[in-house]
Amino acid sequence: MLKWLAIVLIVLLALLQYRLWLGEGGVRDLAQVRERVAALEAENKPLRDRNARLAAEVVDLKTGLDAIEERGRSDIGMVRTDEQFFWVPGVAVEATQREAGASRVAGASPATEARR
Template identity: 65%
Template structure:
Protein backbone atom coordinates (compact mmCIF):
# COMPACT_ATOMS: atom_id res chain seq x y z
CA UNK A 1 0.00 0.00 0.00
CA UNK A 2 2.76 2.50 0.89
CA UNK A 3 4.49 1.67 -2.38
CA UNK A 4 1.47 2.93 -4.32
CA UNK A 5 1.18 6.11 -2.27
CA UNK A 6 4.88 6.86 -2.73
CA UNK A 7 4.62 6.06 -6.47
CA UNK A 8 1.63 8.42 -6.88
CA UNK A 9 3.45 11.18 -4.96
CA UNK A 10 6.58 10.77 -7.10
CA UNK A 11 4.51 10.90 -10.30
CA UNK A 12 2.71 14.05 -9.08
CA UNK A 13 6.03 15.63 -8.15
CA UNK A 14 7.36 14.81 -11.63
CA UNK A 15 4.32 16.39 -13.31
CA UNK A 16 4.63 19.52 -11.21
CA UNK A 17 8.34 19.79 -12.05
CA UNK A 18 7.57 19.36 -15.75
CA UNK A 19 5.02 22.19 -15.61
CA UNK A 20 7.49 24.35 -13.70
CA UNK A 21 10.32 23.95 -16.19
CA UNK A 22 8.56 23.39 -19.53
CA UNK A 23 4.88 24.30 -19.10
CA UNK A 24 3.01 27.52 -19.69
CA UNK A 25 4.25 30.34 -17.43
CA UNK A 26 7.28 28.26 -16.53
CA UNK A 27 10.94 29.05 -16.18
CA UNK A 28 11.61 28.90 -19.94
CA UNK A 29 8.92 31.48 -20.71
CA UNK A 30 10.18 33.66 -17.86
CA UNK A 31 13.69 33.62 -19.34
CA UNK A 32 12.31 34.52 -22.79
CA UNK A 33 10.34 37.43 -21.37
CA UNK A 34 13.37 38.61 -19.39
CA UNK A 35 15.54 38.57 -22.54
CA UNK A 36 12.92 40.60 -24.46
CA UNK A 37 12.67 43.08 -21.59
CA UNK A 38 16.46 43.55 -21.58
CA UNK A 39 16.44 44.17 -25.35
CA UNK A 40 13.63 46.71 -25.06
CA UNK A 41 15.39 48.43 -22.17
CA UNK A 42 18.48 48.95 -24.35
CA UNK A 43 16.34 50.41 -27.13
CA UNK A 44 14.54 52.62 -24.62
CA UNK A 45 17.82 53.97 -23.26
CA UNK A 46 18.91 54.89 -26.78
CA UNK A 47 15.62 56.68 -27.45
CA UNK A 48 15.77 58.49 -24.11
CA UNK A 49 19.25 59.80 -24.95
CA UNK A 50 17.97 60.98 -28.34
CA UNK A 51 15.00 62.70 -26.71
CA UNK A 52 17.31 64.43 -24.23
CA UNK A 53 19.47 65.75 -27.09
CA UNK A 54 16.40 67.00 -28.95
CA UNK A 55 15.03 68.65 -25.81
CA UNK A 56 18.34 70.44 -25.26
CA UNK A 57 18.30 71.59 -28.89
CA UNK A 58 14.74 72.92 -28.47
CA UNK A 59 15.79 74.87 -25.38
CA UNK A 60 18.78 76.29 -27.27
CA UNK A 61 16.60 77.31 -30.20
CA UNK A 62 14.06 78.98 -27.92
CA UNK A 63 16.59 80.83 -25.75
CA UNK A 64 19.56 81.79 -27.87
CA UNK A 65 20.35 83.14 -31.29
CA UNK A 66 23.61 81.20 -31.53
CA UNK A 67 21.81 77.90 -32.07
CA UNK A 68 19.52 79.47 -34.67
CA UNK A 69 22.50 80.99 -36.48
CA UNK A 70 24.37 77.68 -36.43
CA UNK A 71 21.31 75.88 -37.77
CA UNK A 72 20.85 78.45 -40.55
CA UNK A 73 24.50 78.14 -41.57
CA UNK A 74 24.61 74.36 -41.64
CA UNK A 75 21.14 73.68 -43.09
CA UNK A 76 20.60 76.41 -45.66
CA UNK A 77 24.05 77.99 -46.08
CA UNK A 78 23.27 81.47 -44.78
CA UNK A 79 26.03 84.07 -44.44
CA UNK A 80 25.99 87.22 -42.29
CA UNK A 81 26.30 90.67 -43.84
CA UNK A 82 29.71 91.35 -42.29
CA UNK A 83 31.25 88.15 -43.69
CA UNK A 84 33.01 87.40 -46.92
CA UNK A 85 31.80 84.40 -48.91
CA UNK A 86 34.43 82.32 -50.70
CA UNK A 87 33.56 79.33 -52.82
CA UNK A 88 36.37 76.86 -53.36
CA UNK A 89 35.49 74.22 -55.95
CA UNK A 90 36.38 70.54 -55.52
CA UNK A 91 37.08 70.76 -51.79
CA UNK A 92 36.04 67.81 -49.63
CA UNK A 93 34.87 68.54 -46.09
CA UNK A 94 34.03 66.25 -43.18
CA UNK A 95 31.09 68.29 -41.93
CA UNK A 96 27.58 68.00 -43.28
CA UNK A 97 25.38 70.78 -44.60
CA UNK A 98 25.62 73.38 -47.35
CA UNK A 99 27.40 75.97 -45.19
CA UNK A 100 30.22 73.59 -44.42
CA UNK A 101 30.63 72.79 -48.11
CA UNK A 102 30.63 76.44 -49.28
CA UNK A 103 33.78 77.47 -47.42
CA UNK A 104 32.34 80.37 -45.40
CA UNK A 105 35.19 82.39 -43.88
CA UNK A 106 34.91 85.20 -41.34
CA UNK A 107 37.14 88.26 -42.00
Protein backbone atom coordinates in the same frame (compact mmCIF):
# COMPACT_ATOMS: atom_id res chain seq x y z
CA MET B 1 -7.29 5.89 3.40
CA LEU B 2 -4.34 7.96 4.62
CA LYS B 3 -2.08 6.04 2.27
CA TRP B 4 -4.20 7.00 -0.77
CA LEU B 5 -4.33 10.63 0.33
CA ALA B 6 -0.52 10.74 0.57
CA ILE B 7 -0.18 9.20 -2.91
CA VAL B 8 -2.66 11.69 -4.40
CA LEU B 9 -0.82 14.61 -2.78
CA ILE B 10 2.56 13.38 -4.06
CA VAL B 11 1.17 13.02 -7.60
CA LEU B 12 -0.39 16.48 -7.38
CA LEU B 13 2.93 17.92 -6.16
CA ALA B 14 4.76 16.23 -9.07
CA LEU B 15 2.29 17.70 -11.59
CA LEU B 16 2.67 21.17 -10.12
CA GLN B 17 6.47 20.87 -10.20
CA TYR B 18 6.35 19.79 -13.83
CA ARG B 19 4.22 22.78 -14.73
CA LEU B 20 6.47 25.13 -12.78
CA TRP B 21 9.71 24.00 -14.43
CA LEU B 22 8.67 22.78 -17.88
CA GLY B 23 5.12 23.94 -18.55
CA GLU B 24 3.73 27.04 -20.23
CA GLY B 25 4.54 30.15 -18.22
CA GLY B 26 7.17 28.31 -16.21
CA VAL B 27 10.74 29.11 -15.33
CA ARG B 28 12.02 28.35 -18.84
CA ASP B 29 9.54 30.78 -20.41
CA LEU B 30 10.46 33.40 -17.83
CA ALA B 31 14.14 33.10 -18.79
CA GLN B 32 13.25 33.53 -22.48
CA VAL B 33 11.15 36.60 -21.73
CA ARG B 34 13.98 38.13 -19.69
CA GLU B 35 16.42 37.56 -22.56
CA ARG B 36 14.00 39.20 -24.99
CA VAL B 37 13.55 42.19 -22.67
CA ALA B 38 17.33 42.60 -22.39
CA ALA B 39 17.69 42.48 -26.18
CA LEU B 40 14.95 45.09 -26.65
CA GLU B 41 16.47 47.34 -23.98
CA ALA B 42 19.83 47.19 -25.77
CA GLU B 43 18.08 48.00 -29.05
CA ASN B 44 16.21 50.95 -27.52
CA LYS B 45 19.21 52.54 -25.76
CA PRO B 46 20.60 54.31 -28.86
CA LEU B 47 17.11 55.54 -29.68
CA ARG B 48 16.66 56.93 -26.17
CA ASP B 49 20.02 58.68 -26.40
CA ARG B 50 19.06 60.18 -29.77
CA ASN B 51 15.72 61.36 -28.37
CA ALA B 52 17.50 63.01 -25.44
CA ARG B 53 19.88 64.83 -27.81
CA LEU B 54 16.98 66.00 -29.96
CA ALA B 55 15.01 67.16 -26.91
CA ALA B 56 18.03 69.15 -25.71
CA GLU B 57 18.39 70.69 -29.17
CA VAL B 58 14.71 71.67 -29.20
CA VAL B 59 15.06 73.34 -25.80
CA ASP B 60 18.21 75.11 -26.98
CA LEU B 61 16.49 76.33 -30.14
CA LYS B 62 13.50 77.59 -28.16
CA THR B 63 15.53 79.44 -25.54
CA GLY B 64 18.87 80.44 -27.02
CA LEU B 65 19.78 82.60 -29.96
CA ASP B 66 23.20 80.99 -30.39
CA ALA B 67 21.69 77.72 -31.58
CA ILE B 68 19.45 79.54 -34.05
CA GLU B 69 22.40 81.53 -35.38
CA GLU B 70 24.47 78.36 -35.74
CA ARG B 71 21.64 76.67 -37.66
CA GLY B 72 21.27 79.68 -39.95
CA ARG B 73 24.98 79.80 -40.70
CA SER B 74 25.42 76.10 -41.34
CA ASP B 75 22.14 75.27 -43.09
CA ILE B 76 21.39 78.31 -45.24
CA GLY B 77 24.63 80.31 -45.18
CA MET B 78 23.41 83.34 -43.26
CA VAL B 79 25.85 86.13 -42.39
CA ARG B 80 25.55 88.66 -39.55
CA THR B 81 25.09 92.34 -40.33
CA ASP B 82 28.55 93.28 -39.00
CA GLU B 83 30.27 90.77 -41.30
CA GLN B 84 31.16 90.93 -44.95
CA PHE B 85 30.75 87.93 -47.18
CA PHE B 86 32.92 87.46 -50.26
CA TRP B 87 32.10 84.81 -52.81
CA VAL B 88 34.99 83.70 -54.99
CA PRO B 89 33.78 82.01 -58.18
CA GLY B 90 35.56 78.85 -59.21
CA VAL B 91 36.70 77.91 -55.72
CA ALA B 92 35.39 74.57 -54.54
CA VAL B 93 33.38 74.50 -51.34
CA GLU B 94 35.61 71.77 -49.95
CA ALA B 95 38.71 73.96 -50.38
CA THR B 96 37.12 76.88 -48.53
CA GLN B 97 36.02 74.57 -45.73
CA ARG B 98 39.57 73.24 -45.39
CA GLU B 99 40.90 76.81 -45.24
CA ALA B 100 38.30 77.74 -42.64
CA GLY B 101 39.33 74.76 -40.51
CA ALA B 102 43.01 75.71 -40.83
CA SER B 103 42.33 79.34 -39.82
CA ARG B 104 40.35 78.18 -36.78
CA VAL B 105 43.32 76.13 -35.71
CA ALA B 106 45.53 79.20 -36.17
CA GLY B 107 43.23 81.15 -33.82
CA ALA B 108 41.16 83.26 -36.21
CA SER B 109 37.68 84.12 -35.05
CA PRO B 110 34.58 83.21 -37.11
CA ALA B 111 33.96 86.92 -37.77
CA THR B 112 37.45 87.25 -39.24
CA GLU B 113 36.83 84.21 -41.43
CA ALA B 114 33.66 85.71 -42.84
CA ARG B 115 35.47 88.92 -43.81
CA ARG B 116 38.08 87.03 -45.86
